[in-house]
Amino acid sequence: DIQMTQSPSSLSASVGDSVTITCRASQVISKSLAWYQQKVGEAPKLLICDASRLESGVPSRFSGSGSGTEFTLTISSLQPDDFATYYCQQYYVIPYTFGQGTKLEIK
Amino acid sequence: QVQLVQSGAEVKKPGASVRLSCKTSGYSFVNYYVHWVRQAPGQGLQWVGTINPNSGAMGHAQNFQDRVTFARDMSTSTVYMDLRNLRSDDTAVYFCARDGGFDYPLYYFDSWGQGALLTVSS
Numbered sequence: 001d002i003q004m005t006q007s008p009s010s011l012s013a014s015v016g017d018s019v020t021i022t023c024r025a026s027q028v029i030s031k032s033l034a035w036y037q038q039k040v041g042e043a044p045k046l047l048i049c050d051a052s053r054l055e056s057g058v059p060s061r062f063s064g065s066g067s068g069t070e071f072t073l074t075i076s077s078l079q080p081d082d083f084a085t086y087y088c089q090q091y092y093v094i095p096y097t098f099g100q101g102t103k104l105e106i107k
Numbered sequence: 108q109v110q111l112v113q114s115g116a117e118v119k120k121p122g123a124s125v126r127l128s129c130k131t132s133g134y135s136f137v138n139y140y141v142h143w144v145r146q147a148p149g150q151g152l153q154w155v156g157t158i159n160p161n162s163g164a165m166g167h168a169q170n171f172q173d174r175v176t177f178a179r180d181m182s183t184s185t186v187y188m189d190l191r192n193l194r195s196d197d198t199a200v201y202f203c204a205r206d207g208g209f210d211y212p213l214y215y216f217d218s219w220g221q222g223a224l225l226t227v228s229s
Contacts (some may be wrong), residue, residue, distance in 0.1 A: 004122065034215040037153075043202055043219035044144075055217065087152055091214035095168040098152040 002026050002090050006099035018076040021102045023068045027071055032092035034080035035073045038086045038101075047086075049071065080106075085097040109133040109204050111141075111220035118226045124191040129203030129220050136184040137161040140206035142216055143177070143188045145199040155201070157212070158186055193227045199226050 003026040015021050021085065031051040038093045046055045048057035048064040053072055075082055083106050088099040114128040114148065132177035143155040156167030165177045171190075178187045186203060201223050204216035 032214075034218075043204075043222055044216070045219070046207070046215065046217045047211070049215050049217075074136060089152070089215060094166065095170075095216050096154040098150045099156070 002029065002091055002093060002097050004088055004089060004097050004099040006086075007104050008102060009100065010103040010105065012105050013078055014107045015078055015080060018074065018079050019078065019104065020075075021068075021073045021086055021088075021104075023071045023073070023099050025071075025090055025092075028068050029090045029092035031067045032090055033064075033066070033071050034091065035062075036087045036088045036089065037082075037084045038087065042063055044087060075104075078104075108118075109218045111203065111205060111218060113201075113203060113223045116224040116226070117126055118228065119191050120229055121195060121227055123193050124189065124229075125144040125193060125225060127188045127190075127201055127203075127223050127225070128185055129187070130183065130185045131205070132184060138210050139208070140212040141179075141186045142204045142206060142214075143175075144169065144202045144204055146202070147196070147199040148220075150199075154200075155188070157206070157214075158183075159212075162188060180196070190225075192224075195227050198225060199229045218223065 004023045035048040036069045038044040052064045055076045085103045110132045112130045142157040157217045158165045160179045176189045203220040205218040207215045207217040
Protein backbone atom coordinates (compact mmCIF):
# COMPACT_ATOMS: atom_id res chain seq x y z
CA ASP A 1 0.00 0.00 0.00
CA ILE A 2 1.12 3.58 -0.64
CA GLN A 3 1.84 5.38 2.62
CA MET A 4 0.89 9.05 2.81
CA THR A 5 2.73 11.10 5.42
CA GLN A 6 1.59 14.58 6.36
CA SER A 7 3.59 17.18 8.20
CA PRO A 8 3.15 18.73 10.57
CA SER A 9 0.61 16.66 12.51
CA SER A 10 -0.65 19.81 14.17
CA LEU A 11 -0.21 23.49 13.59
CA SER A 12 -1.18 26.64 15.47
CA ALA A 13 -1.77 29.83 13.56
CA SER A 14 -3.65 33.11 13.79
CA VAL A 15 -6.40 34.57 11.64
CA GLY A 16 -4.73 36.26 8.67
CA ASP A 17 -1.68 34.00 8.67
CA SER A 18 -0.60 31.85 5.75
CA VAL A 19 0.12 28.16 6.41
CA THR A 20 1.48 25.25 4.36
CA ILE A 21 0.86 21.55 4.94
CA THR A 22 3.05 18.94 3.26
CA CYS A 23 2.03 15.48 2.11
CA ARG A 24 4.59 12.90 0.99
CA ALA A 25 3.79 9.66 -0.81
CA SER A 26 5.87 6.52 -0.37
CA GLN A 27 5.97 6.09 -4.14
CA VAL A 28 5.24 8.19 -7.21
CA ILE A 29 1.56 9.01 -7.61
CA SER A 30 1.78 11.51 -10.48
CA LYS A 31 -0.78 14.21 -9.65
CA SER A 32 -3.42 11.83 -8.26
CA LEU A 33 -3.81 13.65 -4.99
CA ALA A 34 -6.79 15.24 -3.25
CA TRP A 35 -7.07 17.42 -0.17
CA TYR A 36 -10.02 17.39 2.25
CA GLN A 37 -11.07 19.53 5.17
CA GLN A 38 -12.87 17.93 8.10
CA LYS A 39 -14.46 19.70 11.05
CA VAL A 40 -15.31 17.91 14.27
CA GLY A 41 -18.43 15.80 13.93
CA GLU A 42 -18.73 16.41 10.20
CA ALA A 43 -17.92 14.57 7.01
CA PRO A 44 -14.80 15.54 5.07
CA LYS A 45 -15.16 18.16 2.36
CA LEU A 46 -13.24 18.00 -0.91
CA LEU A 47 -11.05 21.06 -1.44
CA ILE A 48 -8.61 20.15 -4.19
CA CYS A 49 -8.18 17.31 -6.68
CA ASP A 50 -5.48 16.47 -9.21
CA ALA A 51 -3.01 18.07 -6.79
CA SER A 52 -3.90 21.64 -7.72
CA ARG A 53 -7.46 21.87 -9.11
CA LEU A 54 -9.73 23.79 -6.77
CA GLU A 55 -13.16 22.24 -6.27
CA SER A 56 -16.08 24.45 -7.23
CA GLY A 57 -17.10 26.77 -4.40
CA VAL A 58 -13.84 26.48 -2.47
CA PRO A 59 -12.29 29.87 -1.66
CA SER A 60 -9.26 30.89 -3.70
CA ARG A 61 -7.15 31.28 -0.54
CA PHE A 62 -6.74 27.49 -0.75
CA SER A 63 -4.14 26.26 -3.22
CA GLY A 64 -2.35 23.01 -3.91
CA SER A 65 0.81 22.10 -5.71
CA GLY A 66 3.19 19.23 -6.32
CA SER A 67 3.57 16.05 -8.31
CA GLY A 68 5.35 12.74 -7.98
CA THR A 69 5.82 12.19 -4.26
CA GLU A 70 5.67 15.64 -2.64
CA PHE A 71 2.64 17.87 -2.39
CA THR A 72 1.59 20.97 -0.49
CA LEU A 73 -1.63 22.61 0.57
CA THR A 74 -1.37 26.33 1.26
CA ILE A 75 -4.02 28.40 2.95
CA SER A 76 -3.39 32.13 2.68
CA SER A 77 -5.00 34.71 4.94
CA LEU A 78 -6.54 32.20 7.35
CA GLN A 79 -10.18 32.75 8.25
CA PRO A 80 -11.90 31.50 11.43
CA ASP A 81 -13.77 28.88 9.38
CA ASP A 82 -10.47 27.32 8.24
CA PHE A 83 -9.53 25.85 11.62
CA ALA A 84 -10.09 22.14 11.07
CA THR A 85 -8.22 18.94 10.24
CA TYR A 86 -6.85 18.47 6.73
CA TYR A 87 -6.21 15.17 4.98
CA CYS A 88 -4.47 14.29 1.75
CA GLN A 89 -5.52 11.22 -0.25
CA GLN A 90 -3.84 9.41 -3.12
CA TYR A 91 -6.02 7.90 -5.81
CA TYR A 92 -3.25 6.58 -8.03
CA VAL A 93 -3.65 2.95 -7.00
CA ILE A 94 -5.88 0.73 -4.88
CA PRO A 95 -6.14 0.85 -1.92
CA TYR A 96 -6.77 4.60 -1.94
CA THR A 97 -4.99 5.87 1.12
CA PHE A 98 -5.09 8.98 3.26
CA GLY A 99 -2.53 10.86 5.27
CA GLN A 100 -2.90 10.81 9.04
CA GLY A 101 -4.23 14.36 9.11
CA THR A 102 -3.01 17.82 10.09
CA LYS A 103 -4.95 19.59 12.80
CA LEU A 104 -4.96 23.36 12.31
CA GLU A 105 -5.70 25.19 15.54
CA ILE A 106 -6.13 28.82 16.47
CA LYS A 107 -3.13 30.35 18.24
CA GLN B 108 -28.52 19.45 -4.81
CA VAL B 109 -26.45 16.31 -4.37
CA GLN B 110 -27.33 14.51 -1.15
CA LEU B 111 -26.25 11.25 0.45
CA VAL B 112 -28.27 10.36 3.53
CA GLN B 113 -27.11 7.47 5.66
CA SER B 114 -28.91 5.16 8.05
CA GLY B 115 -28.48 5.55 11.79
CA ALA B 116 -26.05 4.29 14.37
CA GLU B 117 -25.73 0.56 14.98
CA VAL B 118 -24.51 -1.49 17.93
CA LYS B 119 -23.47 -5.05 17.19
CA LYS B 120 -21.73 -7.91 18.97
CA PRO B 121 -18.46 -9.43 17.71
CA GLY B 122 -19.12 -12.01 15.02
CA ALA B 123 -22.38 -10.40 13.92
CA SER B 124 -23.15 -8.72 10.59
CA VAL B 125 -24.41 -5.24 9.76
CA ARG B 126 -25.96 -3.54 6.75
CA LEU B 127 -25.53 0.23 6.38
CA SER B 128 -27.47 2.20 3.81
CA CYS B 129 -26.82 5.38 1.85
CA LYS B 130 -29.74 6.97 -0.01
CA THR B 131 -28.65 9.31 -2.79
CA SER B 132 -30.50 12.10 -4.53
CA GLY B 133 -29.94 15.16 -6.67
CA TYR B 134 -27.93 13.48 -9.41
CA SER B 135 -28.01 10.56 -11.86
CA PHE B 136 -27.48 7.52 -9.65
CA VAL B 137 -26.11 5.23 -12.36
CA ASN B 138 -23.39 7.61 -13.50
CA TYR B 139 -21.29 7.88 -10.34
CA TYR B 140 -19.51 5.24 -8.29
CA VAL B 141 -20.22 5.32 -4.56
CA HIS B 142 -17.45 4.63 -2.06
CA TRP B 143 -17.35 3.80 1.62
CA VAL B 144 -14.73 5.34 3.93
CA ARG B 145 -14.44 4.72 7.64
CA GLN B 146 -12.95 6.63 10.55
CA ALA B 147 -12.18 4.94 13.85
CA PRO B 148 -12.65 7.14 16.95
CA GLY B 149 -10.04 9.88 16.98
CA GLN B 150 -8.30 8.39 13.96
CA GLY B 151 -7.81 9.11 10.27
CA LEU B 152 -9.69 7.99 7.19
CA GLN B 153 -9.61 4.54 5.61
CA TRP B 154 -11.06 3.60 2.23
CA VAL B 155 -13.26 0.50 2.53
CA GLY B 156 -14.50 -0.12 -0.99
CA THR B 157 -16.71 0.96 -3.84
CA ILE B 158 -19.64 -0.03 -6.03
CA ASN B 159 -20.54 0.87 -9.58
CA PRO B 160 -24.30 1.50 -9.26
CA ASN B 161 -24.79 0.89 -12.98
CA SER B 162 -23.27 -2.60 -13.22
CA GLY B 163 -23.14 -3.61 -9.56
CA ALA B 164 -19.42 -4.32 -9.87
CA MET B 165 -17.52 -3.73 -6.68
CA GLY B 166 -14.06 -3.57 -5.18
CA HIS B 167 -12.67 -3.33 -1.69
CA ALA B 168 -9.48 -2.92 0.27
CA GLN B 169 -7.66 -6.22 0.75
CA ASN B 170 -7.48 -5.96 4.52
CA PHE B 171 -11.23 -6.61 4.76
CA GLN B 172 -10.55 -10.16 3.53
CA ASP B 173 -13.89 -10.51 1.76
CA ARG B 174 -15.88 -9.59 4.90
CA VAL B 175 -17.40 -6.68 3.03
CA THR B 176 -19.80 -6.54 0.08
CA PHE B 177 -21.86 -3.81 -1.49
CA ALA B 178 -25.26 -3.71 -3.11
CA ARG B 179 -27.51 -1.18 -4.75
CA ASP B 180 -31.23 -0.63 -5.26
CA MET B 181 -31.75 1.30 -8.45
CA SER B 182 -35.42 1.91 -7.70
CA THR B 183 -34.55 4.00 -4.63
CA SER B 184 -31.03 5.18 -5.62
CA THR B 185 -29.66 3.56 -2.49
CA VAL B 186 -26.39 1.74 -1.92
CA TYR B 187 -25.66 -0.65 0.90
CA MET B 188 -22.57 -1.91 2.63
CA ASP B 189 -22.66 -5.33 4.32
CA LEU B 190 -19.91 -6.10 6.80
CA ARG B 191 -19.69 -9.57 8.31
CA ASN B 192 -17.89 -11.28 11.16
CA LEU B 193 -17.59 -7.97 12.98
CA ARG B 194 -14.65 -7.29 15.26
CA SER B 195 -14.10 -4.64 17.90
CA ASP B 196 -11.69 -2.82 15.60
CA ASP B 197 -14.53 -2.32 13.09
CA THR B 198 -15.90 0.29 15.50
CA ALA B 199 -15.88 3.48 13.46
CA VAL B 200 -17.95 6.10 11.70
CA TYR B 201 -18.70 4.85 8.21
CA PHE B 202 -19.18 7.44 5.47
CA CYS B 203 -20.55 6.89 1.99
CA ALA B 204 -19.18 9.26 -0.62
CA ARG B 205 -19.80 9.94 -4.28
CA ASP B 206 -16.96 9.56 -6.73
CA GLY B 207 -15.83 12.73 -8.47
CA GLY B 208 -16.08 11.27 -11.97
CA PHE B 209 -19.13 11.16 -14.25
CA ASP B 210 -19.41 7.76 -15.95
CA TYR B 211 -15.74 7.03 -15.28
CA PRO B 212 -14.44 6.79 -11.71
CA LEU B 213 -11.72 9.15 -10.58
CA TYR B 214 -11.48 7.74 -7.04
CA TYR B 215 -11.65 10.96 -5.11
CA PHE B 216 -14.82 11.86 -3.27
CA ASP B 217 -16.77 15.01 -3.96
CA SER B 218 -19.91 14.60 -1.86
CA TRP B 219 -20.27 12.75 1.41
CA GLY B 220 -22.99 11.32 3.61
CA GLN B 221 -23.25 12.44 7.20
CA GLY B 222 -21.70 9.25 8.56
CA ALA B 223 -23.05 6.37 10.65
CA LEU B 224 -21.41 5.16 13.84
CA LEU B 225 -20.98 1.41 14.10
CA THR B 226 -20.06 0.16 17.56
CA VAL B 227 -18.92 -3.44 17.95
CA SER B 228 -18.85 -4.52 21.56
CA SER B 229 -19.71 -7.57 23.61
